[in-house]
Amino acid sequence: DSGVTQTPKHLITATGQRVTLRCSPRSGDLSVYWYQQSLDQGLQFLIQYYNGEERAKGNILERFSAQQFPDLHSELNLSSLELGDSALYFCASSVGDRAGANVLTFGAGSRLTVL
Amino acid sequence: DQQVKQNSPSLSVQEGRISILNCDYTNSMFDYFLWYKKYPAEGPTFLISISSIKDKNEDGRFTVFLNKSAKHLSLHIVPSQPGDSAVYFCAAYSNYQLIWGAGTKLIIKP
Numbered sequence: 677d678s679g680v681t682q683t684p685k686h687l688i689t690a691t692g693q694r695v696t697l698r699c700s701p702r703s704g705d706l707s708v709y710w711y712q713q714s715l716d717q718g719l720q721f722l723i724q725y726y727n728g729e730e731r732a733k734g735n736i737l738e739r740f741s742a743q744q745f746p747d748l749h750s751e752l753n754l755s756s757l758e759l760g761d762s763a764l765y766f767c768a769s770s771v772g773d774r775a776g777a778n779v780l781t782f783g784a785g786s787r788l789t790v791l
Numbered sequence: 792d793q794q795v796k797q798n799s800p801s802l803s804v805q806e807g808r809i810s811i812l813n814c815d816y817t818n819s820m821f822d823y824f825l826w827y828k829k830y831p832a833e834g835p836t837f838l839i840s841i842s843s844i845k846d847k848n849e850d851g852r853f854t855v856f857l858n859k860s861a862k863h864l865s866l867h868i869v870p871s872q873p874g875d876s877a878v879y880f881c882a883a884y885s886n887y888q889l890i891w892g893a894g895t896k897l898i899i900k901p
Binding site: 678680709711716717718719720721724731732734766768773774775776777779780781782783784785 | 795797800822823825827832833834835836837840880882883884885887888889890891892893894
């Protein structure tokens with residue numbers, strides 16, 4: 677158990693639908709990162725929050741949004757889902773706000789399948 | 792435009808021998824380079840990192856080498872053990888962006 681909790685572990689939904697993925701960071705970590713991993717690809721950085729504020733944005737689609745709440749947990753909202761959104765979504769957390777200088781602790785991921 | 796490339800999708804190494812995983816990058820502004828290891832059904836776990844101002848960093852059986860002129864880094868695992876069988880990701884960091892390679896699957900043969 678890494679200390680980062682992601683729910684749900686698996687999710688199957690239809691095109692056009694909306695889903696919410698949830699992440700609880702490791703205790704003491706202030707940063708939360710969201711990554712998307714499609715089949716046999718590297719991790720694509722989506723977005724980072726630090727202590728409730730957006731810190732950095734990657735290749736996140738306009739149909740996707742995220743937020744970090746006062747208790748530091750984070751949610752990633754995916755709407756108007758398309759087949760290509762099927763992927764493994766990872767959440768990671770770190771103490772500081774720089775992913776290069778801080779060790780990221782990852783959750784086990786949420787596997788989204790869009791049919 | 793892949794800024795971080797791992798050109799070998801897989802690598803098979805005999806137990807006890809050296810494993811060498813390679814990574815190439817294009818952006819000379821990266822500040823840090825990191826290696827993460829991933830087992831099936833788990834998230835990646837941090838392995839080792841190196842600052843752009845250094846050319847070598849060691850941690851037990853793991854050593855990372857950075858060749859800035861060639862924009863190349865490598866991870867050496869000596870000796871390789873069965874538990875090292877996993878997917879290894881190279882990542883590079885600059886300006887709040889951590890860019891990942893596609894990963895190399897390392898298989899350690901008994």
